[in-house]
Amino acid sequence: MIVELSKLLSGLDVPGDWVGLRATREVSTTRSVRDGIPETNGTSLSQGLMVEVWAKGQIGYAATNSFTVERVQAAAQEAYRQAIAASEWNIHPTPLSARPKMVGQYVSPILKPFDALTPGEINEILVKICQTLKVSDRIVQASATALTTEKDTWFVSSNGSEIQQKFWQIGTDYAATAQEGAVIQRRSHNGWLAHCYQGGMEHLLIPDLWNQVQQIGEQAIELLEAEECPTETTTLVLAPDQMLLQIHESVGHPLELDRILGDERNYAGGSFVKVADFGNRVYGSPLMNITFDPTVAGEFASYGFDDTGAPASREYLIKEGVLQRGLGSLESQSRANVPGVASTRASSWNRPPIDRMANLNLEPGTASFDDLIGNIEHGIFMESNRSWSIDDQRHKFQFSCEYAKRIEQGQLTQTLRNPNYRGITPRFWGSLTKLGDRSTWQMFGTPVCGKGEPNQVIWVGHGSPVAVFADVEVFGGGS
Amino acid sequence: MTTELNVLEASFNQLADSIADRLKPDEHFTLTLNSEQSQFTRFNHAKVRQTGAVNDGSVHLTLMYDQRTGYLEFPFTGEGEVDQAQAQQALAALRQDVPQLPINPYLVLPAGNGISQEVHIGTLLPSDAVAATLLPSVSDLDFTGIYAAGRVIRAYADSVGQKHWFATDSFSLDYSLFTPEGQALKGTLAGSHWDQEIYHAKIQASRTQIDRLAQLPKRIQRGQYRTYLAPAAIAELVGMLSWGGVSEASYQQGGSCFGALRRGEKKLSPKFTLKENFQHGLVPRFNELGETAPMELSVIESGNLANLLISSKTAKEYGLVANGANHEEGLRSPEIAPGDLADGQILTTLDTGLYVSNLHYLNWSDRPTGRITGMTRYACFWVEKGEIVAPIENLRFDDSLYQFWGSHLVALTNTQEFIPDVGTYDSRNLGGTWVPGMIVDDFTYTL
Numbered sequence: 001m002i003v004e005l006s007k008l009l010s011g012l013d014v015p016g017d018w019v020g021l022r023a024t025r026e027v028s029t030t031r032s033v034r035d036g037i038p039e040t041n042g043t044s045l046s047q048g049l050m051v052e053v054w055a056k057g058q059i060g061y062a063a064t065n066s067f068t069v070e071r072v073q074a075a076a077q078e079a080y081r082q083a084i085a086a087s088e089w090n091i092h093p094t095p096l097s098a099r100p101k102m103v104g105q106y107v108s109p110i111l112k113p114f115d116a117l118t119p120g121e122i123n124e125i126l127v128k129i130c131q132t133l134k135v136s137d138r139i140v141q142a143s144a145t146a147l148t149t150e151k152d153t154w155f156v157s158s159n160g161s162e163i164q165q166k167f168w169q170i171g172t173d174y175a176a177t178a179q180e181g182a183v184i185q186r187r188s189h190n191g192w193l194a195h196c197y198q199g200g201m202e203h204l205l206i207p208d209l210w211n212q213v214q215q216i217g218e219q220a221i222e223l224l225e226a227e228e229c230p231t232e233t234t235t236l237v238l239a240p241d242q243m244l245l246q247i248h249e250s251v252g253h254p255l256e257l258d259r260i261l262g263d264e265r266n267y268a269g270g271s272f273v274k275v276a277d278f279g280n281r282v283y284g285s286p287l288m289n290i291t292f293d294p295t296v297a298g299e300f301a302s303y304g305f306d307d308t309g310a311p312a313s314r315e316y317l318i319k320e321g322v323l324q325r326g327l328g329s330l331e332s333q334s335r336a337n338v339p340g341v342a343s344t345r346a347s348s349w350n351r352p353p354i355d356r357m358a359n360l361n362l363e364p365g366t367a368s369f370d371d372l373i374g375n376i377e378h379g380i381f382m383e384s385n386r387s388w389s390i391d392d393q394r395h396k397f398q399f400s401c402e403y404a405k406r407i408e409q410g411q412l413t414q415t416l417r418n419p420n421y422r423g424i425t426p427r428f429w430g431s432l433t434k435l436g437d438r439s440t441w442q443m444f445g446t447p448v449c450g451k452g453e454p455n456q457v458i459w460v461g462h463g464s465p466v467a468v469f470a471d472v473e474v475f476g477g478g479s
Numbered sequence: 480m481t482t483e484l485n486v487l488e489a490s491f492n493q494l495a496d497s498i499a500d501r502l503k504p505d506e507h508f509t510l511t512l513n514s515e516q517s518q519f520t521r522f523n524h525a526k527v528r529q530t531g532a533v534n535d536g537s538v539h540l541t542l543m544y545d546q547r548t549g550y551l552e553f554p555f556t557g558e559g560e561v562d563q564a565q566a567q568q569a570l571a572a573l574r575q576d577v578p579q580l581p582i583n584p585y586l587v588l589p590a591g592n593g594i595s596q597e598v599h600i601g602t603l604l605p606s607d608a609v610a611a612t613l614l615p616s617v618s619d620l621d622f623t624g625i626y627a628a629g630r631v632i633r634a635y636a637d638s639v640g641q642k643h644w645f646a647t648d649s650f651s652l653d654y655s656l657f658t659p660e661g662q663a664l665k666g667t668l669a670g671s672h673w674d675q676e677i678y679h680a681k682i683q684a685s686r687t688q689i690d691r692l693a694q695l696p697k698r699i700q701r702g703q704y705r706t707y708l709a710p711a712a713i714a715e716l717v718g719m720l721s722w723g724g725v726s727e728a729s730y731q732q733g734g735s736c737f738g739a740l741r742r743g744e745k746k747l748s749p750k751f752t753l754k755e756n757f758q759h760g761l762v763p764r765f766n767e768l769g770e771t772a773p774m775e776l777s778v779i780e781s782g783n784l785a786n787l788l789i790s791s792k793t794a795k796e797y798g799l800v801a802n803g804a805n806h807e808e809g810l811r812s813p814e815i816a817p818g819d820l821a822d823g824q825i826l827t828t829l830d831t832g833l834y835v836s837n838l839h840y841l842n843w844s845d846r847p848t849g850r851i852t853g854m855t856r857y858a859c860f861w862v863e864k865g866e867i868v869a870p871i872e873n874l875r876f877d878d879s880l881y882q883f884w885g886s887h888l889v890a891l892t893n894t895q896e897f898i899p900d901v902g903t904y905d906s907r908n909l910g911g912t913w914v915p916g917m918i919v920d921d922f923t924y925t926l
Contacts, residue, residue: 454625
């Protein structure tokens with residue numbers, strides 16, 4: 001495809017100073033079963049190409065789902081027109097260095113290819129998962145979903161870039177809803193679609209799958225009888241499957257340079273972080289080390305290059321609690337004059353690249369899980385995200401989890417339902433008092449991080465140890 | 480424009496015919512099209528941040544055979560030979576996959592004889608005129624947002640000969656104006672015909688409003704306050720109902736906030752009426768099975784649950800009668816009935832409390848009890864004795880719809896506003912929500 005794209009590029013008749021072609025072919029399957037009955041079985045093919053043309057310091061883009069010479073030529077001319085028309089109104093001249101010459105490849109690690117299982121065999125597994133989830137008549141819904149995506153991207157440019165990346169991605173979701181009169185509780189496999197990885201069918205047929213599925217059903221029933229989470233200020237311990245959301249919403253989004261520069265203010269919002277904060281702002285306790293790490297094998301958003309061609313590498317965004325760099329590639333870095341990372345990404349061929357998260361991880365500490373819990377006199381341990389909301393500056397958040405345990409005298413005791421907590425980002429991360437070691441570290445992902453105008457959803461990965469926060473407001477449900 | 484549309488319509492029809500021609504006697508299919516040619520220009524600080532055009536289209540082919548079903552989605556380029564070759568490949572692939580799949584006892588085959596064609600031709604800005612048309616009149620403002628415009632097509636065909644075609648030209652301008660201190664107000668303008676005078680009037684009105692935000696914001700302590708929720712805020716709340724609210728399947732499977740209402744455990748205010756109203760004509764009435772929704776369908780009538788949205792599949796599974804809902808059983812053209820509060824009486828009726836223009840980032844904090852959390856956003860004010868005192872620092876709310884649309888609902892305005900759906904995930908959304916503003920007692924703010 002690189003050859004075909006290069007040929008298309010060389011044949012374009014467009015007067016811009018730089019031209020880039022970014023093509024994507026994405027084949028996604030969705031298979032879901034509910035209560036043992038197939039709900040969705042299908043495949044989506046999306047393919048197309050975006051032409052970017054740089055003229056008078058402005059990039060214009062045009063995207064088409066046709067690869068014919070005529071349509072690509074028409075797109076190039078349209079992109080040029082867009083660039084010229086906007087150049088007089090340009091917010092910041094885009095330097096050509098924002099589209100560096102880069103040649104390279106990336107391929108996801110994969111053990112069992114997607115065709116290792118037929119559609120029929122996948123459905124059999126999903127049906128069996130539903131049956132295993134239904135541990136009681138009080139389970140009113142049991143669902144199982146498996147998503148796969150085989151994605152190829154190619155990028156060529158008039159300054160000699162040739163980048164080819166191939167991604168194999170898989171996501172699974174299993175959940176049981178239990179009901180007893182007005183009490184309804186849902187328990188899932190670490191939160192909605194949290195099991196998202198790069199790789200193949202090895203992530204569907206995981207070791208211990210059936211025990212984990214059985215436990216989801218049993219815990220849904222257990223929650224029906226559980227006490228409401230109390231309203232109090234206490235020590236909060238969060239499992240990695242909730243830290244996923246905590247990192248995403250209160251660290252990732254505020255550090256996106258386009259939010260800080262104001263581009264996103266009309267939609268998702270701005271940030272309490274300012275350009276002047278990089279290099280000196282204390283973001284959280286000294287235990288807090290956040291890395292942007294596109295090199296973790298199998299993590300959902302690993303890659304070799306972002307969608308502008310910038311090469312990706314592991315970098316500390318926050319080191320020992322102090323803010324180091326932002327999420328944003330060369331264009332935003334030149335606008336803000338702050339260090340960033342290669343994270344300007346597009347959801348597909350039909351959307352322009354913008355500053356995003358990718359893999360954003362909280363590095364582990366030194367305590368074992370038993371040590372973490374054993375040192376807490378009174379607290380609550382919460383697992384698996386259920387609900388999330390945060391303000392447009394990424395300050396005031398409220399998150400709900402599916403399942404919680406009371407911590408008393410260093411022991412996990414009573415199960416609690418409808419656990420919620422709320423806080424304010426800097427204060428919350430400042431109250432991080434302990435981190436679990438590598439044995440407690442788990443990585444998850446989500447395929448639906450929404451942002452941008454026009455809107456885009458993109459896939460991200462987050463890894464974290466178990467984390468302890470002091471003096472957090474927790475509360476239950478109902479009214 | 481019409482010629483181009485005719486070509487695309489003919490191309491889609493040929494695609495459907497080519498599939499129908501190759502269908503075996505015991506097979507059924509549905510074919511849906513989602514296509515757009517869109518201009519997207521994004522602004523920040525009254526300058527252009529990004530600008531471009533997207534020419535996109537995809538068809539969704541569903542094959543039904545022997546109580547089994549699967550789909551394949553592929554690009555619709557409008558190039559007949561390319562698209563028909565894709566369709567034949569898709570049909571062949573589905574014939575491989577579908578026999579392997581489990582039986583679906585609730586499979587619904589296409590039926591009926593629905594045929595419709597609706598085309599709305601508009602007058603939109605040329606793509607190279609967007610910046611020069613919009614930006615001069617806001618050059619002294621901190622203006623940010625997006626202009627999205629172009630043609631959107633939704634179409635349907637199936638194995639029993641039903642055909643629907645809906646094409647519309649539309650634009651939306653979704654913007655914010657910011658003060659140097661970071662206070663902001665939101666504006667939206669949408670339609671099918673760009674009118675520069677209307678645009679100037681809209682910006683002028685925004686200029687007047689932003690003056691009110693000039694003073695320092697007041698910090699409000701958490702607690703319960705009498706609150707006016709403006710139409711844009713109500714539209715956000717209505718949006719939640721398509722996510723575990725009005726769906727019959729969701730209710731049956733323990734996921735609806737209206738379970739307590741249906742079981743008679745909770746009540747809503749007799750002042751509250753919600754319906755689907757397709758009279759506005761901004762969205763197609765047909766669904767993924769070619770069924771046409773009734774022009775109006777009452778969901779909540781004077782506080783009582785009248786209808787949840789029932790798709791044919793849900794109807795078959797639970798022995799009910801379908802009411803034209805789409806597969807997701809979500810609201811497509813929602814409207815809340817107005818009340819009797821005159822716009823001029825809003826502040827005096829509110830008396831002392833909060834004037835909330837918009838809400839942001841809503842989520843269920845406890846769906847079975849109808850509890851929603853989210854943030855205030857944009858141009859929200861503290862009001863005392865019917866007078867605006869100061870803008871506020873944003874607050875988090877967490878309250879149940881059984882309170883704010885129930886016993887705490889004081890009044891609804893006697894006018895509705897159209898709040899356009901400006902979403903562009905996957906493709907440009909159509910339509911919007913028609914809602915009044917409302918005053919509620921003891922709205923709960925938690926942070």
